[in-house]
Amino acid sequence: MSRSTAVERAGRRAPTIIDVARRAGVSKSVVSRVMRSEASVSSVSRAAVTAAAEELGYRANAVARSLVQRRTYNVGVMVSDLHNIFFAEVLDGLYAAAADRGYRTLITTGNRDPLAEASALEQLLELRADGVVLAGSRMPDEAIAAAARVIPIAAVGSDLRLSGVDVVVDDDHKGAVLAVEHLIGLGHRDVALIDGGKGAGAAERRAGYRSAMAAAGLGAHVRVEPGDFTESGGYEGARRLLNGLRRPTAIFASNDQSAVGALNAVIEAGLNVPEDVSLMGYDNTALAALRHISLTTIHQPRNQIGEMAMRAVVRRIEKPGLAARRHVLAPKLVVRSTTAPPRPIG
């Protein structure tokens, strides 16, 4: 029996609209109308078609449909790195928004390799996706611009400045200001930054840190320690900070990952968080929420970022003439256990 099913599958083609039509005793147009739930079909025909389709196990062939409609109702999402949990939540938003509008979401990935990213994008174009969302892309601008001439594209997780591409970003400058203001509000003056280097949003966060410090009259206390958004970068950065002459009472790490590295360095130095040193991250990843870490951080509305991006591409799929835009969303502060007022002097 189980052997015969395998053999049957090999031999038997999937039923087509014609098989259903024959079985229901109608023309294939009627079947097509029923499948697309068009109104103008008699209830008798409708019932016959539904029954026949059911009996045959008929499933509409999206390939054929796409060919004749000249559109697939697929939106491709190229995620540069699926290991980056940041994008999981973005994908949630993307999915929900697509489903609402009758589109499927197809994910591909470039494994953080710009070449692989380009070929993933190319695949999406060959598959005739109706639109594309680039999540954290590191492709060269010209490659993206070229694709954008052919198909609506939106980008998240990388602040592209290309005219033909919708971009959805968190307001990183504002997020950093929020973080620094929180620390200053607690009474800190020596607030150091562990930088994010060339990472996405790092420059804006650095600028936000600088301007919030300046606004509080703490320009002289500004201290930017190099970093790279990694755990070990955060660890090394914090070590340098703690060994320095004037130890900061608060450290603002540019992302959660590096904040966790910094946390480790602080503890290794025999200091307590937040009693001796306050620590902030950025991103509000799952890491920050672990009770063992419980990091004060800045939350990016990831879900909403995805939603926005999908809305933007669908908008331009349906009105091809429209111009792409830049969408900026507001971050917010999430206070947990790694920040507190500085120890009183003496």
Place this chain on the structure above:
Amino acid sequence: MSRSTAVERAGRRAPTIIDVARRAGVSKSVVSRVMRSEASVSSVSRAAVTAAAEELGYRANAVARSLVQRRTYNVGVMVSDLHNIFFAEVLDGLYAAAADRGYRTLITTGNRDPLAEASALEQLLELRADGVVLAGSRMPDEAIAAAARVIPIAAVGSDLRLSGVDVVVDDDHKGAVLAVEHLIGLGHRDVALIDGGKGAGAAERRAGYRSAMAAAGLGAHVRVEPGDFTESGGYEGARRLLNGLRRPTAIFASNDQSAVGALNAVIEAGLNVPEDVSLMGYDNTALAALRHISLTTIHQPRNQIGEMAMRAVVRRIEKPGLAARRHVLAPKLVVRSTTAPPRPIG
């Protein structure tokens, strides 16, 4: 200029094989042959076609090609939960294996909702994927079995026992034995387990724990504390364990997530890891590798799991008659900083 490009896109259709043929002064058959790099084309025609395609920005239409070939060269991957980093690495393996064999990988997700999973699978079938990989599916068996009658399916991350489905699993029993043997080898006798409940592989890990304890003559020391693979489950479980009459000297948590929760409970209780209590996890996730956590754990060959699964579906795509199989891969021990010999008595 930027306005005109948008308008152009709206008006201009993508070039087809006929446009290329006309431009190159050959028939569309020749173009087709060149695009598929068939041999029997004169170098003159080949050059003309290549040039024309280049000039026109021609890109083969995979939809039309799939329709006539009656296959898409797409393998769909339904990931139950993209938030679970476990699958990221599996996807790496999946991708690499697919690319090697000339297939594309298309990811969809069910957001841990069995209903959404089913509809994601349904989409893959409508899109006429040539095969499907289910990653961590929680769909009812009959739904999977029904799909398996139509298309080759492989499953990872859930130990299905369905005849028509290839299954690739880590040998969880063996992994648990490895873990317990490591602790016993260190000199522990009171080794407790924080269970994984109904989670994938939890039953096998529990059985492995039991049998390794029994094999070492420590059957009387067996202690299974309820858990659910979550951080808070691990936290609660460890608290109960530490408050009990005979405090274990080692805790084996069924996965890294719950081990991190347990770690937090141990520290909160004023005890040190590994001096007072040794702690083990399972899965070797990124969490375990954080220096702040540095968890001894069991590594599952995730990459290889993905590779195997893709190989299995492609094998059955290309030879539809073949039977599905069960593939079991070996885990290995990763020693980090949370395990050590127990404190000498007195």
Place this chain on the structure above:
DNA sequence: TTGAAAGCGCTAACAC
């Protein structure tokens, strides 16, 4: 080596 023709499974006019 090339071209003509048929057809993949479906939708979308259009006529009845």
Place this chain on the structure above:
DNA sequence: GTGTTAGCGCTTTCAA
């Protein structure tokens, strides 16, 4: 309401 027809863009015989 329903059927007929003409394609969608491509591959694949089959002849030449």
